[in-house]
Amino acid sequence: GLGAALVRSETGTDDLLVPVGYDQVTVHGNVPSEVVAIVRRLNASPGSTPKLDIELFDRAGRGVLSVDGLQLWPVASDRALGSRSASDPDPTHLRNLMELADDLGIEPDEGVALLEQLLLSGRPRLVASSIDLDQLRSQLTGPTVAPADESLPPLPAAPTGTSVVDRIATIWEELLGTRGIGPDDNFFDLGGHSLIAIRMMSRIQRDLGVRLQLTDILEASNLASLATMVSASMPETAADSAGQSSNDAPPGEPQAHRSLVQISSGGSGPPLFIVHGAGGNVLFLWSLARALSGDRPVYGFQAMGVNGSDMPDPSVEAMAARYVAELRAGHRGPYLLGGYSGGGTVTLEMARQLQELGEEVVHVLLFDSVPPGTATPGLYARTWNLWRNVLQSGWDGVRPFCRRKASIWYRKLRPRDQWRVEHLAAEARAVGVVDVEGVNNLFSYFTATANRYELQHYDVDATVLKADYVWPTQPHDYYWSTFITGQLTIRSVPGDHQSMFFPENVTQLADVVRECLAP
Numbered sequence: 001g002l003g004a005a006l007v008r009s010e011t012g013t014d015d016l017l018v019p020v021g022y023d024q025v026t027v028h029g030n031v032p033s034e035v036v037a038i039v040r041r042l043n044a045s046p047g048s049t050p051k052l053d054i055e056l057f058d059r060a061g062r063g064v065l066s067v068d069g070l071q072l073w074p075v076a077s078d079r080a081l082g083s084r085s086a087s088d089p090d091p092t093h094l095r096n097l098m099e100l101a102d103d104l105g106i107e108p109d110e111g112v113a114l115l116e117q118l119l120l121s122g123r124p125r126l127v128a129s130s131i132d133l134d135q136l137r138s139q140l141t142g143p144t145v146a147p148a149d150e151s152l153p154p155l156p157a158a159p160t161g162t163s164v165v166d167r168i169a170t171i172w173e174e175l176l177g178t179r180g181i182g183p184d185d186n187f188f189d190l191g192g193h194s195l196i197a198i199r200m201m202s203r204i205q206r207d208l209g210v211r212l213q214l215t216d217i218l219e220a221s222n223l224a225s226l227a228t229m230v231s232a233s234m235p236e237t238a239a240d241s242a243g244q245s246s247n248d249a250p251p252g253e254p255q256a257h258r259s260l261v262q263i264s265s266g267g268s269g270p271p272l273f274i275v276h277g278a279g280g281n282v283l284f285l286w287s288l289a290r291a292l293s294g295d296r297p298v299y300g301f302q303a304m305g306v307n308g309s310d311m312p313d314p315s316v317e318a319m320a321a322r323y324v325a326e327l328r329a330g331h332r333g334p335y336l337l338g339g340y341s342g343g344g345t346v347t348l349e350m351a352r353q354l355q356e357l358g359e360e361v362v363h364v365l366l367f368d369s370v371p372p373g374t375a376t377p378g379l380y381a382r383t384w385n386l387w388r389n390v391l392q393s394g395w396d397g398v399r400p401f402c403r404r405k406a407s408i409w410y411r412k413l414r415p416r417d418q419w420r421v422e423h424l425a426a427e428a429r430a431v432g433v434v435d436v437e438g439v440n441n442l443f444s445y446f447t448a449t450a451n452r453y454e455l456q457h458y459d460v461d462a463t464v465l466k467a468d469y470v471w472p473t474q475p476h477d478y479y480w481s482t483f484i485t486g487q488l489t490i491r492s493v494p495g496d497h498q499s500m501f502f503p504e505n506v507t508q509l510a511d512v513v514r515e516c517l518a519p
Helices: 003-010 099-104 109-120 133-141 164-176 194-208 214-219 223-233 235-240 285-291 316-330 343-356 379-413 420-431 443-451 502-518
Strands: 016-021 024-029 037-043 051-055 063-073 260-264 272-275 298-301 335-341 361-367 462-467 486-494
Touching: 109 298, 164 194, 164 223, 194 214, 214 223, 214 260, 260 285, 260 316, 272 343, 272 361, 285 298, 285 502, 316 343, 316 443, 335 343, 361 502, 462 502, 486 502
Parallel strands: 272 298, 272 335, 335 361, 361 462, 462 486
Antiparallel strands: 016 063, 024 063, 037 051, 051 063, 260 298
C-alpha cells in the first residue's frame, strides 16, 4: 500500500499497481501487528516498471523485515475487471478491482496458510489468486464489461472410474491440490516432491496393495507410466500372471534392488551419473535433474539398504564395484560421473575401477565433497583456512559465508520463530537431503565405511563444486589436490551443504554444471 502510494504520488496516476515479483525477502525478527515502514523507489525514470525497497521496523526501531526489489505492475484503472454487484440493480455498473478484492480477496488467515503451502511447494515462482486468472486476463485484454449472463467455466470433474489410472489420478489430485490430471502429466511438474511422494506411496499401498520404492516414482514420474508399473505389481494381476518364477518378488512387494535409477531423460548431451551422499538416497537429485532438463539425462546411484530390504555394501570398493557393473551393463562410455558429499569418494573409486577396465572417464563432479575424516576441521584449522581463503579470494569470495555466520549469531540472541525452523526442516526433507519417513538414512554406517577406505591417486579431470556457506573454513581445494592428479577445477555455488539443491539455488548450480561439462 505504501509503495503504491509513493508511486502514485510521483506519477499522478490512479492505476492499480499489482506486485509481480521481488529480488529477496529477509526476516530479521517477529513482525508485530503495527510496524513503521520505509519505502524507497529504485527507478524513477518515466515509463519504467516501479521497483521498490521496503524496510519494516517495530515501535522500538528494530528492523523486522526487508523486501528488496519489489516490482509493481501498473494496470490501467479503466481496464480493471468489471463485475456486477449482487445488490446493484444496474447490470452495467463497473466495480473497481480494489472493491472486488473485498469480496473475492484472500483473507489474512487464509494468506498465512497459503504462504506456508507456497513455500513448501518446491517451485521457484508461483502465482496464487482467489479468482480465475484466465478470465482476469481476458477481461484486461478484451472488452471491459463481460456479458451479464457469463459464468466461470466449471473445473474438470475428478476421475470417477475404477481403472488404475483413474485411482492414482484421484490420489494425485488430493495430494497435489490439482484438478483434471491427465495420463501424460508429470508428478514433479505438478509440484510434487519427496514428502508428497511418500504420502502417495502410502496411499497406493493402502488403496491398491502395491508397495513402491521412492526410486519408482523417479523412474515413472508421469501418471500413465506409474499406473502401468502399479498395475503390473497389483496382487490380483500378479496372481493371474502365468509363469511366475520362484525368484519373482511376492505380490505387492518391491522388486529386487537396483542401484542405478534414471532421474530424468531427454537431451542431446551424454548422461550424467551421480552417486548418493552419505545418507544413501538420491531424492536430492530431482531438483537438479529438472533444472538440467533438456540438456542431458541424469541418473543416480542409490545405496543398498536405503529401502530397508537389503544389507548395505561392506566397503567403498564393493559399493563402487556394484555401481560400475550396473553402469557398464546398461551404458557405454565415455562416462561423466558425479558424487555428492561422501559419495564423492565412491565416485573417484568408480573412476579408478573403470579405468582399470579400459573405460574412459571424461570428467568427475564433486558436489561439496571432501575426503573422509575432513568434513569438520577443528577451530584452529577453520580459522586458519578462513584467513587463507580471504587472502586468496578476497572478502567478496567469503562474503556469503560471513553473512551466514552473522545471521547464525544473531539468531542465537533472537531465536527464529518455530514455524520457520519447521519450514526449513521440511524443505530439506522435501529435497531429500535429510531423513524422510520411510527411507533409511545410512549416514553413520556410510561414514564408518568411508573412514576405512584408503584413498588412492586418481588420474581424472575433476571439478569441486563448493557450497558458499561451507567452503571458507576448508582448504581452497578441499584437500583434493593431494589425490587427484588430473586437472582440478574449483567452483563455488550458492547455499550450504544441503540448500545448494534447494529450488532457490539449484538453477545456478545447474548453470555451473553446464559450464563444467561443456565440450
